[in-house]
Each structure stands twice: as C-alpha cells, then as structure tokens.
Amino acid sequence: MNALFNCISQYHPISLGAWKALSRALTQVEVSKNSFLIQEGMVCNHLYFLERGCLRGYYMLDGKEITYWFGFENNFVTSFYSFISRKPGVENIQVLEDSTLWRISFEALNQLFDHHNDLERLVRIINEQYYIRLEERLMGLQFKTARERYEQLIETSPHILQRISLGQIASYLGISQETLSRIRSQV
Amino acid sequence: MNALFNCISQYHPISLGAWKALSRALTQVEVSKNSFLIQEGMVCNHLYFLERGCLRGYYMLDGKEITYWFGFENNFVTSFYSFISRKPGVENIQVLEDSTLWRISFEALNQLFDHHNDLERLVRIINEQYYIRLEERLMGLQFKTARERYEQLIETSPHILQRISLGQIASYLGISQETLSRIRSQV
DNA sequence: CTCCGTTTTTGACATAAGTCAAAAGAAAGG
DNA sequence: CCTTTCTTTTGACTTATGTCAAAAACGGAG
Numbered sequence: 032m033n034a035l036f037n038c039i040s041q042y043h044p045i046s047l048g049a050w051k052a053l054s055r056a057l058t059q060v061e062v063s064k065n066s067f068l069i070q071e072g073m074v075c076n077h078l079y080f081l082e083r084g085c086l087r088g089y090y091m092l093d094g095k096e097i098t099y100w101f102g103f104e105n106n107f108v109t110s111f112y113s114f115i116s117r118k119p120g121v122e123n124i125q126v127l128e129d130s131t132l133w134r135i136s137f138e139a140l141n142q143l144f145d146h147h148n149d150l151e152r153l154v155r156i157i158n159e160q161y162y163i164r165l166e167e168r169l170m171g172l173q174f175k176t177a178r179e180r181y182e183q184l185i186e187t188s189p190h191i192l193q194r195i196s197l198g199q200i201a202s203y204l205g206i207s208q209e210t211l212s213r214i215r216s217q218v
Numbered sequence: 219m220n221a222l223f224n225c226i227s228q229y230h231p232i233s234l235g236a237w238k239a240l241s242r243a244l245t246q247v248e249v250s251k252n253s254f255l256i257q258e259g260m261v262c263n264h265l266y267f268l269e270r271g272c273l274r275g276y277y278m279l280d281g282k283e284i285t286y287w288f289g290f291e292n293n294f295v296t297s298f299y300s301f302i303s304r305k306p307g308v309e310n311i312q313v314l315e316d317s318t319l320w321r322i323s324f325e326a327l328n329q330l331f332d333h334h335n336d337l338e339r340l341v342r343i344i345n346e347q348y349y350i351r352l353e354e355r356l357m358g359l360q361f362k363t364a365r366e367r368y369e370q371l372i373e374t375s376p377h378i379l380q381r382i383s384l385g386q387i388a389s390y391l392g393i394s395q396e397t398l399s400r401i402r403s404q405v
Numbered sequence: 406c407t408c409c410g411t412t413t414t415t416g417a418c419a420t421a422a423g424t425c426a427a428a429a430g431a432a433a434g435g
Numbered sequence: 436c437c438t439t440t441c442t443t444t445t446g447a448c449t450t451a452t453g454t455c456a457a458a459a460a461c462g463g464a465g
Contacts, residue, residue, distance in 0.1 A: 090357070097361050099353075111353060115346045148335055155342040159302045162345060165352050166298060170277070172359045173392040174284050177422065197443065205360040210422055212444055364452070384413065394453055399414055 032057070034082045035133055038105045043156045049147040056139040060132045068108070068132070069124040074117060075110035077134040084130020085194055089202070090121045098202040101127075101191055107157065108132070127195070177206040178214050219244070221269045222320055225292045230343045236334040243326040247319045255295070255319075256311040261304060262297035264321040271317020272381055276389070277308045285389040288314075288378055294344065295319070314382070364393040365401050 032054060039045065045053075060079070062068060068086065069075050081102050088100035088110075102108045102124075113120030114137060135143075144151040171183055181204060184191060191200065201211035219241060226232065232240075247266070249255060255273065256262050268289050275287035275297075289295045289311075300307030301324060322330075331338040358370055368391060371378060378387065388398035 092361060095361075097357075099357060099360065111346075112350050115350060144339070148338075151335075151342060152331070152338060155338060155345065158342065158345045158349060159298075162349050162352065163299050163302060165349065165356065169352065169356050169359065170284075170286060172356065173286065174279060174282075196441095202361075207423055208443075209424080209445085213422095216444075383411095395413080396415085396454080397452055400452095403414075 032133065034105060035080045038080070039153060042160065043149070043153045045149045045153055046147070049143075049150045052143055052147060053135070053150060056135050056143060057133045058135075060134055061130070062126045062132065063129050064126055066126045067123060068126060069110045069113075069120075069122060071121050071123050072119050073110075073113070074119055075113040075122075076137050077109065078114060078137070078140060079108040079132045079134045081106050081108050082131045082133060084126065084132075085128040086130065087125045087127050087195070087199060089123055089125065091123075096202065098199050101195060101199075101203065103190065103194070107161070172205055177204065177210050180204045180206065181211065181214050219320065221292060222267045225267070226340060229347065230336070230340045232336045232340055233334070236330075236337045239330055239334060240322070240337060243322050243330060244320045245322075247321055248317070249313045249319065250316050251313055253313045254310060255313060256297045256300075256307075256309060258308050258310050259306050260297075260300070261306055262300040262309075263324050264296065265301060265324070265327060266295040267320045268293045268295050269318045269320060271313065271319075272315040273317065274312045274314050274382070274386060276310055276312065278310075283389065285386050288382060288386075288390065290377065290381070294348070359392055364391065364397050367391045367393065368398065368401050 035057075036050065039050075062084075068079065071090065081104060083104060086102035086108060087098055088102070089096045089098045091097070099122075108124065110120040110122040110124065112118075113122070117137070140154075144154070171180060175183070184200070184204065191203075195203075197211055197215075198208040201208040204211065222244075223237065226237075244267075249271075255266065258277065268291060270291060273289035273295060274285055275289070276283045276285045278284070286309075295311065297307040297309040297311065299305075300309070304324070327341075331341070358367060362370070371387070371391065378390075382390075384398055384402070385395040388395040391398065
C-alpha cells in the first residue's frame with residue numbers, strides 16, 4: 032500500500048485520518064495474465080490502483096480490438112465512463128502481465144468524500160491531471176502522421192515499447208500494424 | 219447569471235450559501251467577434267462560463283491553426299492545461315460571435331473550495347463529465363475515416379454545422395477542408 | 406446594387422497508409 | 436528439442452486523403 036500512498040502524495044497530501052479511512056476501504060486484488068479486470072457490458076463498480084503489472088484497455092469496433100489505453104505501475108484504472116455514470120460500458124481491461132491492484136468501490140469512495148474533504152480534493156486534482164494527459168493525447172492524434180505519432184510515443188512513453196506488442200501499440204496509435212512495422216524498420 | 223445556476227444544477231445542486239459566495243466572485247465579460255479570450259503563451263487565470271455566443275479553441279502546428287474545440291451557450295471554458303498547471307499554454311481561444319461570459323479567477327475559485335465543500339464537489343463532478351466527453355472524442359478520432367467522423371459530428375453535434383465554417387469544422391475533425399467539402403457534396 | 410475579401414467547391418495529381426497474403430521469426434507448451 | 440501458435444516483417448496492390456491551384460459562390464461594406 033506504500034506505492035499508493037507515495038503516488039497520492041505527489042498529487043495532494045492528505046491527513047492521517049483520511050489515509051486510514053481510505054486504507055480500510057481498500058481491497059487487494061491479484062490478477063493473472065490474460066484475465067480481464069473489466070469487460071464490456073458490465074457496470075464498473077470499482078476504482079483501481081495498479082501497484083505492479085501491466086494492463087490494456089480496448090473496445091471493439093467493426094470486429095477489431097481498438098486499444099485506447101495502457102496502464103502501468105502507479106496508474107489509476109477504471110472504466111471511467113461506466114464508473115462515473117453507473118451504466119454499462121464498452122471497454123475491456125485485459126491483464127497483460129500478472130498484476131497486483133488495490134480497489135475501492137464506488138459507494139465506499141463516495142462515502143469517504145462525505146467525511147474527508149481532503150480525499151475529495153485529492154480525487155478532483157487527480158482527475159484534472161488525467162484530463163490534461165487525455166487532452167495531450169487527443170492533440171497527438173488529431174493531425175499527426177503515423178511516423179510522428181510513433182516518434183512522439185518514443186519520446187513521451189518509451190517504457191511502452193519494452194512491454195507491449197507491436198500490434199497493440201499500432202492500434203493505440205491509430206495505425207495498422209504493418210505500417211508501424213515499416214516505420215520501425217526505417218529508423 | 220440564471221443560465222449558470224441552471225447549468226450547475228444539472229450537475230450537482232449546491233447550497234444557497236455556496237451559490238451566493240460564487241456569485242460574488244463572478245465577473246461578467248463581454249467580448250466581441252474576432253477578439254481573443256485567451257492567447258498562447260499566457261497563463262490562463264480564469265475559468266469562464268459562456269452564457270451567450272460562440273468560441274473556438276485552436277493551437278498552431280507547422281504554421282497551421284488546429285481547431286480542437288468549440289464552445290457554445292452553457293459551456294465552461296478555459297485553457298485547461300494552463301489554468302490547472304499555472305503555466306503558459308499553447309491554446310488560443312477566439313471569439314466567433316459576440317459573446318457574454320462570466321468568469322472567476324483561479325485564486326478565488328480555490329478559496330471558495332476551502333469554504334464550500336459542495337462547490338468543490340460540483341467542480342469534481344463537472345470535471346468528470348468533461349472527461350467522459352473528451353474520451354468519446356478521442357475514440358471518434360482514433361480509427362474512423364473522414365466520412366465517419368463527419369457523420370458522427372452530424373449526429374452528436376448538429377448545431378455545430380449551423381454556426382461554424384467548413385474549414386474550421388474540417389480542422390476539428392482532423393481532415394483537410396477540401397476533403398470535407400467533397401464528403402459533404404456526396405451526401 | 407456593386408465590389409472586395411473570404412469561404413467553398415472543383416480538378417488534377419501525389420502520397421501516406423490500408424488491405425490481403427505469405428513468409429520469417431519468436432515464444433510457448435509438451 | 437521439436438511442434439504449434441502467435442507475432443512481426445515483407446511484398447504487391449488499392450484507396451483514401453492531402454496538396455496545390457484556380458474557379459465559383461457567398462457575404463458584408465459602402
């Protein structure tokens with residue numbers, strides 16, 4: 032649970048009381064490679080923190096898997112739309128490496144908000160940071176060529192290249208895997 | 219200010235005290251067509267609410283204006299990255315029609331958070347809803363053809379077509395204006 | 406109503422990227 | 436260690452989309 036505490040502290044410090052309450056509400060989850068944390072059609076009832084391992088989020092479009100997200104150590108994870116709106120989502124979250132997570136339910140989190148102001152602030156701040164990242168990602172997709180997207184990925188997230196297969200990276204970048212393979216072979 | 223109150227209420231009801239305090243912190247701003255609300259290189263110090271009018275957000279890439287956002291009545295507006303991180307941003311927000319806005323400064327907003335829990339909750343909830351929209355937008359860009367993007371825009375935001383020029387819509391969709399013109403001429 | 410500037414359309418052409426298919430390479434399982 | 440399966444690469448070809456340039460249409464100002 033140390034990893035989570037450290038991660039939180041980088042966003043916004045919380046009181047000891049809030050941390051204790053949060054700890055009590057958390058459950059550890061171990062999941063193994065190729066299993067699913069979340070599947071489409073479900074209402075996602077939990078917010079997760081990924082302590083160890085690696086995940087992939089994707090949805091189906093015309094019979095193809097479209098990867099929209101990768102999760103690594105110290106990332107928060109959920110099917111955001113479903114978790115927030117309490118409706119079934121289209122997202123699947125697949126476990127790419129055996130992973131350790133901590134999770135809290137929607138109800139428990141909202142109860143904590145009522146009693147611990149600083150926790151709600153923490154979540155507000157984390158949401159804002161995640162929003163900024165998503166905005167940057169959008170800008171990276173809107174008008175860049177396949178090569179530019181790949182080069183940007185190398186710069187901003189080189190660790191992805193080590194741990195994710197080429198086909199999944201291509202999907203994440205919005206290009207075909209053949210194209211990515213060719214880009215890679217030409218430096 | 220009624221429009222703002224109504225808009226807020228749809229997300230999360232707030233106490234009368236919170237609303238009074240918020241009202242006092244708001245300033246009305248009138249801006250005229252073709253002026254700029256925010257320009258790149260500035261730190262954006264305000265969060266705006268657009269009561270009447272229409273705005274466009276864009277940034278420069280290789281000497282071209284890339285439109286990433288349109289704002290209409292009842293939208294919240296800011297250069298999000300800059301407002302949150304307190305650093306200069308790359309975004310420009312241009313006024314497309316004479317507009318009326320209300321604004322609150324970063325400092326004032328954060329002071330309100332300290333005294334009015336429900337205001338911070340409101341903002342957290344609004345942020346979450348905006349996050350979901352951005353996610354949907356990202357999915358719409360990642361793997362769709364020019365025609366699919368345009369058809370999706372007609373479905374989800376037909377009002378944009380009435381008020382925005384073709385060139386700017388094309389940019390928003392991540393395609394050239396010639397391509398959009400041709401798509402439109404073939405139904 | 407006419408003129409001027411802006412926006413949209415059209416045409417011709419170039420090119421990035423997708424698709425399909427097969428071969429090569431790497432990883433996993435018995 | 437060999438076999439099977441999955442992933443990556445390569446080739447040939449197609450297609451969607453971008454680019455440049457010019458014409459047409461539109462809209463505001465006087």
